[in-house]
Amino acid sequence: MISPFLVVTFVFYYLPLLGWSFAFMDYIPGVPIFEQQFVGLKYFRIIFSGGNDFLLVMKNTLSLSFLGLATAPIPVIFAIMLSEVRHSKLSKTIQTLTSIPNFISWILVYAIAFALFSSQEGMINKILLDWHVIDKPLEPLISSTYAWYFQILIGLWKGTGWGAIIYIAAIAGIDQEQYEAAEIDGAGRFRKIWHVTIPGILPTFFVLLLLAISNILSNGFEQYYVFQNAMNSNKLEVFDTYIYRMGIANAEYAFSTAMGIFKSVISIILLLSANSLSKAVRKESII
Template structure:
């Protein structure tokens, strides 16, 4: 490749580098607000510097941070426990005899991924609301319960219900990458297994699953690195005064502090803490991947 070609390639990637810089690196300048007592309208250079005051507040208690971290970690860990579901679903789809049926199921199960969380809430409100919910009406008509159960407004069901919603919305979409990996498996392995008399389940267990494990581990390690970033929209739309003690996660807490309460410095400090922990988790997951699988993910 000559100099002209190299210059052309650099010119092609320049817009993307500029976008990354503007939207990913330039906003890091805002981290400086975590170290000052921010007053609107006052230039940053004139703000009162307080050092690590707000970081100390995070760990000293006297706020909701401990509850928020508990909710964030519980929901993320539940998500990690259900992370094999897309792989299992993809294997099941690949084993469906009728290709048209497999494609139809794949399409139907992937559609929820494209539905906004506001519409998802409306759908589940229709089914699970206390007075007019389809599920409560059906159970009362069958005589199984006397009064409706307030699933959407109960903190006792909050974690399980959010896990169910996230699984419904993400399993079909998450299976796509595993279906692509299954399509890339050498078919001669299955032919050799047929010659050796291997059954359907044996081929899945000894060929398909081992072939998918590298993909699964990469996705799992990336999920571990993002354990503090379990989403905003899902929890925000399902929050209400009855379940907020279980559904206030780190992303919604930062939004509440920064936008609703105008505690800009404290919310920025929490955001910085979240980013640093995420970077540490990513590097740790990468080190673990190299130690166990001899492969790096970054």
């Protein structure tokens, strides 16, 4: 029964790895693979030669990823607060409303952000200008100064509700007798959160945090692609958008393949390192 899924996995995940051979050739589309000129590690040397945007791309990718890691506790806090809402219908309504943005495409998210924050027609700019709160329009969509922070806020709006679901499930799995025992010992609501809820969901948090660390070079494509423009591209050019631009827009297939291999190898190393850290600290493996 599992064989169809193994076939699908092989076809869509392992067979495309044959394309990695392009990184070692001066690839010309249409020429048979065995007739391509072999160049060895030429394109890997170019990556580290400093003659391209590699350092800028690495800086942007790591900065956005570390900012994302810094906000990782926010879904945990939201899940704890939501679990403390005593009115079940209100709790379910809040959970539903905060999960909906996860299903909105990034194109529509940009359209919403444009309607709110565009310098000329943005609703928020109009309100703040009419109320004389600001003297000139805010420009978060084109500002390179605040580009990273604006993207993190957009990502939080879109993903916090959805990310909290797994923590809500973890909280629901905590033995209720622990809360009853804490209450008998005189613990109030905040003490029960601190001594029962948080320890109960910490294993889940650490597993997801370690997986996020292992995926630190893969911080997304769609978000940064749709929000990227000539004014903020120096802040929003990350690995995925750079590989797309070099491979599709500039037709530098060999170079973009080499960049993709580099990213995959680093991600594997980080995953294995995170797994080793988990074994050493928590005595549990995450893979």
